[in-house]
Amino acid sequence: MARDLRGFIKLLEQRGQLRRITALVDPDLEISEIANRMLQQGGPALLFENVKGTDQSVAVNLMGTVERVCWAMNVEQPEELEALGQKLALLYQPKPPKTLAQTVNFGKVLFDVVRAKPDRDLFPPCHQVVLKDEQVDLTQVPMLRVYSGDADKVITLGLMITRDPESKIPNVGVYRLQIQSKNTMTVQWLSVRGATRHLRKAAERGEKLEVAISLGVDPLVIMAAATPLPIDLSEWLFAGLYGGKGINLSKCKTVDLEVPADAEMILEGTITPGDVAVDGPAGDHIGFYGPVNEKAPLIRFNCVTHRKNPIYLTAFSGRPPKEDAMMAIALNRIYTPILRQQVTEIVDFFLPMEALSYKAAIISIKKSYPGQARRAALAFWSALPQFSYTKFVIVVDETINIRDPRAVVWAISSQVDPARDVFILPDNPFDSLDFATAQPGLGGKMGIDATTKIYPETDREWSEPLTPDPETAAIVDRRWAEYGLADLQLTDVDPNLFGYDMK
Structure with missing residues (x-):
């Protein structure tokens, strides 16, 4: 070319x-x-x-x-x-x-x-x-x-x-x-x-x-x-x-x-x-x-x-999808190795297009000590200059597919106590174009710890997540055609069947 x-x-x-x-x-x-x-x-x-x-x-x-x-x-x-x-x-x-x-x-x-x-x-x-x-x-x-x-x-x-x-x-x-x-x-x-x-x-x-x-x-x-x-x-x-x-x-x-x-x-x-x-x-x-x-x-x-x-x-701005959102999705992939080098516990991160490709970030970590999710969120905000304008950082376990909104919402709903796991940083320098802030150029940030809690973050015993029995799953895989369902390979489920569009 x-x-x-x-x-x-x-x-x-x-x-x-x-x-x-x-x-x-x-x-x-x-x-x-x-x-x-x-x-x-x-x-x-x-x-x-x-x-x-x-x-x-x-x-x-x-x-x-x-x-x-x-x-x-x-x-x-x-x-x-x-x-x-x-x-x-x-x-x-x-x-x-x-x-x-x-x-x-x-x-x-x-x-x-x-x-x-x-x-x-x-x-x-x-x-x-x-x-x-x-x-x-x-x-x-x-x-x-x-x-x-x-x-x-x-x-x-x-x-x-x-x-x-x-x-x-x-x-x-x-x-x-x-x-x-x-x-x-x-x-x-x-x-x-x-x-x-x-x-x-x-x-x-x-x-x-x-x-x-x-x-x-x-x-x-x-x-x-x-x-x-x-x-x-x-x-x-x-x-x-x-x-x-x-x-x-x-x-x-x-x-x-x-x-x-x-x-x-x-x-x-x-x-x-x-x-x-x-x-x-x-x-x-x-x-x-x-x-x-x-x-x-x-x-x-x-x-x-x-x-x-x-x-x-030329191009033009506005509510996504726009060209700048498509560019941001590609840049997200380029940022990832840089971010991992800056914040070593981060496994992966994602900036959803629907959140303007920078207003909300979802990061996954391999959790090994208490308070690590909060540390990762704080480190994210300072890793690259443009991340200082990210309003929301959601931290999840490495087992969560951060690009699947169903998985992220499940993690927030099932693993977050707002009184314990949500923290606010007030009065930060901010995007002056953001009308949601009380004052132009000055706003708050929110971190959400949606990871599995360990002591002393909680005194309660944390339950095991529900997963299919691996032996039974292998049997069903092997017998799928025998059930007469060979024409139905359910590896790519249409999200519209659940009432929303994940594209």
Whole structure:
């Protein structure tokens, strides 16, 4: 697969997972309504080739299924993503190898890192057309207005590239941008993100923060930007690790930043600390309109470069399922080895899509001492920056299938005494977009210990769980066809038979 957006679109089309729409469509509400219906049904990616008000095509729903997210990351099955997570775990918190096998594995990862270093492209496709100063007109970019209550059109899948004013290490993040004029946009971000740290440092030094927005990149690069990384490691390096070779970067025209050479479009500009504007309301991932932010940082753009006939790649937020939820399911697999390294008692963990892929976490542990479930929950909240915004952590035994809501609800219902096993941490820094908190940006967290209790957690003798008799189960397996039931293999029970949908 070619390492750019067009190569991925070609792959989807070859696999029957892309529809080209030639009918005239409006980026104001109409495109998102069409795409949302496809998302809800697990439908194909869409390429709109006749968009009102622009000569650019619009690609949406490219990563609208977990299968397509896996293809974007050069694997076929979600389980294969854990191998990528194991590489990240070694780099996230490296430890000296103790055995020959560990030495060999660490050497392989270091070799992969060498191969993953970015290359430079002196004549990049993203510079085929260059527009500066008065030529800049962001209204020609086919941004979507997704919901009728949105203040204006937004960019959602643009990679924002900034650089630490001190260390010069770049950060690549995905933030929502709202158009303000033909050459300005506001940005909505969380205080823990890398770009916000860079802006604070620039303010302390009395400097402007240089910014580049890369639109229409290889989806693999988007996944790298969404992966939790140590501050001192570059997303470009991890994109190379994901892809097996370094990505091509090129210098911007007017700011001292590097961007993906194969991007469809690059927006170049600066943020002056204290230069703000009103942002929002806008539909957000919580499932409500995000609040108005009267002091959103304002980016002033002075240069736009793009390919000939650029393709605008976009997505949109809202109540799951949405593309960001599908990406989160894949990232869940990548996080797992990192989390196990940070919190050694964790066997597995799961972030349900229905809980916005980060608001609730279910973790399983191999319990060996009292209080271990509470320790695991507290460690989880501090393991990775984004987990600090997780409201609920449910800890279960390793025997519980954490991806089966029936099993998790059973564990909570049968093994939890709320007075003993539920604990609240009040007044934590929190997601300001969460309307459930009493105060913006400040909220509580809840831990639930749904594990089997041991002394001194309880003085009562804990009963054994009910399980089938293994000898009888073996007999029934052996005689299943004899019963005349060979056509009924009940290994995959339809959850809808029980009154709800577990898809």
